[in-house]
Amino acid sequence: MSVDERKLQVLRAIVTDYVSSQEPVGSKALVERHNLGVSPATVRNDMAALEEEGYITQPHTSAGRIPTDKGYRLFVDRLGSVKPLSLAEQRAIHTFLSGAVDLDDILHRTVRLLAQVTQQVAIVQYPTLSHSEVRHVELVSLSSQRLLVILITSTGRIEQRVVENEHTDDELTRLRSLLNAAAVGHSSAQAAARLGGLLTELPEALSPLGRSCIATLLDMLGNDASSRVVVGGMPNLTRFGDEFETTVRPVLEALEEQVVLLKLLGEATSTDVVTVRIGRENPYAELRSTSLVASGYGTAADSWATLGIVGPTRMDYPSTIASVRAVARYVGRFLAEG
Structure with a gap:
């Protein structure tokens, strides 16, 4: 394993542990929890190199490290293939959407479903006429x-x-x-x-x-209804913990602006690519503590509109990307067949 591959493995372990525990991650915990195949000293050296390169940082109150926006970006870019949803998860999506009676019902069900499966704030844009x-x-x-x-x-x-x-x-x-x-x-x-x-x-x-x-x-x-969006799952913002005044309130206020939501969703226009915008990659200062995961929905040849989620940068990216992609495909298929 090359040094770069090994450092990437260490970064993956740090991201995974931090998303799971929301606590800064130390080298001792990495060695104990992950089969990295190297000594604790080597892990410490790799962490020092990752910190120097800006992929992880040390909060001043802790000896552990947390990923930076740059670290999350590398993690997402190097995910490889996104694991498909299980048959049970696919059936659950199908069942949840299949009772819908019209477009409004489908989009409101989609927002509830996305917010439920990702535990984030879900946004769905109405399709363009x-x-x-x-x-x-x-x-x-x-x-x-x-x-x-x-x-x-x-x-x-x-x-x-x-x-x-x-x-x-x-x-x-x-x-x-x-x-x-x-x-x-x-x-x-x-x-x-x-x-x-x-x-x-x-x-x-x-x-x-x-x-x-x-x-x-x-x-x-x-x-044209495409300037309308449906939002759900706002209570999921409580997962920011004690950061309400500094983080959650500005996010809430930004998410109440339809123009902000449409601009956020604007770049995710393809039905076969999931767009991930992390932290400071967001165009709005109020949303720089969050990440957006979004995808177009429609037919294979034509994207009608966009859906996605907004949540803390420390989200579970692999499962969130898989959920957004799967829900977008199901909604597109439902509307095309309707």
């Missing part, structure tokens, strides 16, 4: 003067608006057929263009009703 197709347009009569216009997309989004307009059942049937012929199977932009074109082709008898319904649908298609 530009990445979905119109699946169905429904018109439901509420009275002879009022109707409900319903838009359903391929990402499971369901929007509905009440329209005040006189109509008969026969007119609704004819208009429903025209609207679906124009919009279904097309992206939001294409559907909007085709519905705009339909305005000039409406039969005279359907014109007032058709114009009202098309105007409503165009408004729905232009209302």
Whole structure:
């Protein structure tokens, strides 16, 4: 084993022990707990070298060492392959999400699930309309003067608006057929263009009703929900321990800002890569005691939006990365099949 490989093994042991115990790690404990295959003196030398290179540091109150942001970064970069979730864990995710009735329900379940399995704060972004197709347009009569216009997309989004307009059942049937012929199977932009074109082709008898319904649908298609995020698991921040005023309060305040959350998630756009941003790599000073683990979700070819977790830098990176990746894949599959 080369010196660099051995030092990496020592760093892995320090990260593992510190995440588990939240206590600085000494050379004696490393030798006792990990089969490093070298003498305590060699471990002390390796720790001194790791400290000199900025991968670990010594808190002033302790003889032990803790990882720095740079140390966590090396640890994450050298993880190799991420261990897949067990069959039981996969089944649990499937069961938890399979009862969802619509997009809102899926995303709220996803946030609860992510917060539960990682014990961190979970964030899920709503999918962008530009990445979905119109699946169905429904018109439901509420009275002879009022109707409900319903838009359903391929990402499971369901929007509905009440329209005040006189109509008969026969007119609704004819208009429903025209609207679906124009919009279904097309992206939001294409559907909007085709519905705009339909305005000039409406039969005279359907014109007032058709114009009202098309105007409503165009408004729905232009209302992109991707600027919305769902957050869950805030109580998990108590795992910061006694650092509430200095660490947790600023994190809480930052996480209440939707713009901050969207910017945090912004770089994690791929569905096959998990983005990990550690400590000072975060763009916001208030979040520099935390790490973000995030992934895009959608189809293999197209990422619709992003989900992830925020937690202390001393998190269990291997299992958190595995959980975020697995949940992102399940959510993408659920929405694609929905």
